[in-house]
Amino acid sequence: MKKVYFIGAGPGDPDLITIKGKKIIDESDVIIYAGSLVNEQVLQGRKEESVVYNSASMTLEEVIEVMNKSIKEGKKVARVHTGDPSIYGAIREQIDALEKLGIDSEVIPGVSSFVASAAAIKKEFTLPNVSQTVICTRLEGRTKVPERESLESLASHKASMAIFLSVNMIDQVADRLKEHYSESTPIAVIQKASWEDQKIVIGNLSNIAEKVKAEGINKTAQILVGGFLGDEYELSKLYDKNFSHGYRSAK
Template sequence: MEKVYFIGAGPGDPELITVKGQRIIKEADIIIYAGSLVPREVIECHKDGALIYNSATMTLEEVMDITINGIKSGKKVARVHTGDPSIFGAHREQMDILDENNIEYEVIPGVSSFLAAAASLKKEYTLPDVSQTVICTRLSGRTSVPQRESLESLASHQASMAIFLSVQMIDEVVKKLSVYYPEDTPIAVVQRASWKDEKKVIGILKNISELVKKEKINKTAQILVGNFLGNNYSKSKLYDKTFTHEYRKGKEDV
């Protein structure tokens, strides 16, 4: 029996899918892709005769019916998610249904939009003496967020933060972050990171809401906040000539 492949398609740029993910798409008999966020170009490498479905217009039941029937007919199924399916990907519920039906599956990771956003800004989340922690979160919307994970609570750590699915509530985001982050904390918003029409706004907590509204950014954007966006940090020990590790002796040891 064939397998179902959950594929992280990346943040938008068709070249940011993994080699393995692209190979499976080329081989698949059935492709179900999240067309609202995954560009059609990502799956244009499909073979002749492959059946293509856009899950943006489908329910979970419809997706799973096509998937299960496809596998039972001996077809290879590629379920293509945006970014990496493990982050706000809603693929756990699909895997559970496959388990119930004794259908084998594999997950192929992808590049998440929070990574593409940092790449676009040419920033590093984990700067020495600034932050060694990255928090990925969102505000409550149709999907609630546990109270213990409120934005105010997470902001108390002043770690590097990537906020998904929340730019349409930028005023509320700023209000909640301001409980712990100073008003001059650097913050950036990257809309459609890695897409040809990518847009980015860079500011501080005090003025970011105004800048975002001016650019009319109200969906498909990452909000990045933290001092990792600034310029003050300590150099890494990794390449420090005085730092010894198993692959290199420090200068004092030579």
């Protein structure tokens, strides 16, 4: 029996999908893609006879029904998600449902929007003596967030932060971050990272909400915050001439 492939299509630029993911899409008989977020260009090159479903208007039950029917007919199925499917991808519930039906699956990772956003502004999340930890989170909305993972609690670590699905609440984000970060803390908002119409807004906690609203950004954006966006950091030991490791002796 064939299996269902869950594919991370990347953040938007069709060239940022993995070679393996693109190959599976092109070979698949049935493609179910998250049409509200996935760039349709990643579907270019698919077989002419392949059948495409846009899951934006489908329920979980409808998605599973299509997968189940297709697999029973011996067809190859690609389930295409935006970014990397392991982050806010809602793939676990699909995989579990398939397992109950005796259907195997495989997950093909992709480039997440949070790393694409860092690339867009040429920043590194893990700067020596600034931060060696990256926190990916979101504000509670219709989907709840555990109380122990409140933004204030996570911000207390002063780690590099990537905040998903929350730009429509940018005022609240900035206010809650101020409980542990100073108002001068740098913050960046990147809308549709890697897309042709990408937007970048740079500011600090005191002015970012005003700047974001002025640009009309209220969805599909990453919020990055932390000292890694600043200019003060130590040089890496990796290339330090006085630091030896398994591949090089100190001079």
